[in-house]
Amino acid sequence: MSSYILGLDLGTTSVKAVLLERKSRAVIASQSLPSASDVADCSGLQAKEQDTIRIIDCLNRCIGLLPRDKLQHVDRIGVSGQMHGVLFWKAKSGCDWSSGNFFTAHDTSRLITWQDGRCSNKFLSSLPKPDSHLSVATGFGCATIFWYIKHRPEFLKDFTVAGTIHDYVVSMLCGLETCLMTPQNAASWGFYNTSTCLWNVDILKAAGFPLHLLPQCVPSAELAGQTCSDWHGIPAGTPVGAALGDFQCAVYSCLSAQTDAVLNISTSAQLTFAMPADFRPPDSPQPDSSTTFFPYFGSSYLAVAASLNGGNVLAAFVDTLAGWMKEFGVEVSEESLYEKMIGCALKQESSDLRVSPTILGERHDPFSLGQVTNISASNLSLGHVTRALCRGVVDNLTSMMPAERLRRAGVSRIVGSGSALARNQVLRQEVERAFMQSVIYGQNADSAVGVALVFCDRLGSAEDSCPERMPI
Structure with a gap:
């Protein structure tokens, strides 16, 4: 009997889901829907935010259009999405599974996207210099968190976890109380050293950064956990990969x-x-x-x-x-x-x-x-x-x-x-x-195809165990 990998991509304007047949590496079903999640900016700050509930609703609708008889034979899930941005949520209550075999967003912030412009050049120049080969720009997760520390510190008190939108989806699927993040997404946040695979903890701590919001890092193409519930016919206990960057997955699909x-x-x-x-x-x-x-x-x-x-x-x-x-x-x-x-x-x-x-x-x-x-x-x-x-x-x-x-x-x-x-x-x-x-x-x-191929090529059987957690 054929088995399949579900590849998901949560893009800036749309959500895409593909089913990849493991043996042939062929895409046998694909669906894409516009997320229509942009929130009008009334702040005058050049803010770019999206409604998390709409994104997750679009994700559920997209997967619901795939053939259910094949979803029942999915043995791996890979997730990619728009990099740099940041979403905040509460551990243990970040979603609601009460509606059946799909979850809805709960106790989350809006997604502040990679296009966000609230961090001016003057503000960015006031931040500490990162120990990294990558500069920090507006729209990057750490820069946005620094902005909230200075301008709206009370906002951060409502949340205990932060990550990208695709990190959030992985966390909710696996019922994780923390955010696991790959170097692909961590590097896109800023203040992450890709050579040591470590956050700039000392630099961030000295600048008053809330270290508890830093995700825990795991290697790219490793598992984050297993689904904690049936999901659109996909059985509970299905392995889920740690979320990957949409750019890297797009390249992987055709390089x-x-x-x-x-x-x-x-x-x-x-x-x-x-x-x-x-x-x-x-x-x-x-x-x-x-x-x-x-x-x-x-x-x-x-x-x-x-x-x-x-x-x-x-x-x-x-x-x-x-x-x-x-x-x-x-x-x-x-x-x-x-x-x-x-x-x-x-x-x-x-x-x-x-x-x-x-x-x-x-x-x-x-x-x-x-x-x-x-x-x-x-x-x-x-x-x-x-x-x-x-x-x-x-x-x-x-x-x-x-x-x-x-x-x-x-x-x-x-x-x-x-x-x-x-x-x-x-x-x-x-x-x-x-x-x-x-x-x-x-x-x-195609990022959705790419992330499915990654977990087809780079992991063994569906019984693979979760990786050891890398320290912050």
């Missing part, structure tokens, strides 16, 4: 060789490749560097150029065009505008117009703004502008991680992925012009 690099252009854009097994990151943050090193599996790392400007820049241009049309009294759908501008750009095979699309800045250069240069009377058509904008998105990414660096690292092939690349032929053309390596498509990065 098939050491000589591959993965280029993902969706809302934002990332270019990444695996570092050699003996690589060790710098001892301290390199805030001006456009390349960072994310922990992967074991002691390995990914070299990552993570741009804040990707498909969202093209979406902003479409939104601008729609706004102009509306001012002229013409209503045109954004989908129609997008198709039209891509069609015009396909007819315009090249352009001498230059667009720097960094309208959202970059983490290594937060004050960078977009620019349009080399303007002439002959290159302001929709085709010229769209072509130049697509090239600008790619050029910005290759300026962060040049093709020559990929060549020196032994990368011989680019795996192209992401919704923006999938729907935009002009963007694909510019990618193929920008890289000396061959570019392939069709292996779409």
Whole structure:
């Protein structure tokens, strides 16, 4: 009889669930639903929060759409999700299983997401320097907790546990009274040393950080526990993996060789490749560097150029065009505008117009703004502008991680992925012009599939015991 792994991804805008058949490693069922969980910001703080109850409701609905006869034969659950963010809850009462074979969120805060902007540069500069190769930015869990210590300390008194949204799901499924966190998520919080696998306890303690909110760390791709109750037909006692980062899982789903690099252009854009097994990151943050090193599996790392400007820049241009049309009294759908501008750009095979699309800045250069240069009377058509904008998105990414660096690292092939690349032929053309390596498509990065593959490949039988807990 076939057995299955349930892979879950709690993304920024949607929740996805897949069933992976263990023997064939094939996805036999998949469901995705928009979470519609954003909470309007009335604070004026550039806060980005989401309703936890809606996210968990979406998760339950998503799994409920999978074939129940196969859910009954799930023998492993893997969970990934949006990194950096933080959720607070109360131990022993963080959810309610009374409704039957699914849980609902209870006694939790809202999820403060990775997009949260309440930590200004001035505030961040007031924080202690981390003992880590990774800088701390707004939206990072530890930075957000520091913000609450200074501005709303009474808020933290209501909670005893903190973690990411996917850490919370694992904790609730397993009935844990604490949060177990992998290095992939801990590194995304800040103040975590990936070489020693330890939080910066002394630094945080000296700064008045509530150490009881630091999760307990376990190795990536290890088990966190077992389901404490039947869940949508999945039997109680099913092993559950400690939650993993959505970026690492997305890469895992399509990085098939050491000589591959993965280029993902969706809302934002990332270019990444695996570092050699003996690589060790710098001892301290390199805030001006456009390349960072994310922990992967074991002691390995990914070299990552993570741009804040990707498909969202093209979406902003479409939104601008729609706004102009509306001012002229013409209503045109954004989908129609997008198709039209891509069609015009396909007819315009090249352009001498230059667009720097960094309208959202970059983490290594937060004050960078977009620019349009080399303007002439002959290159302001929709085709010229769209072509130049697509090239600008790619050029910005290759300026962060040049093709020559990929060549020196032994990368011989680019795996192209992401919704923006999938729907935009002009963007694909510019990618193929920008890289000396061959570019392939069709292996779409998928965090839900990736986390299922991780626990298919990296763990043995369903009877595996839980790992020893690593000290804080």
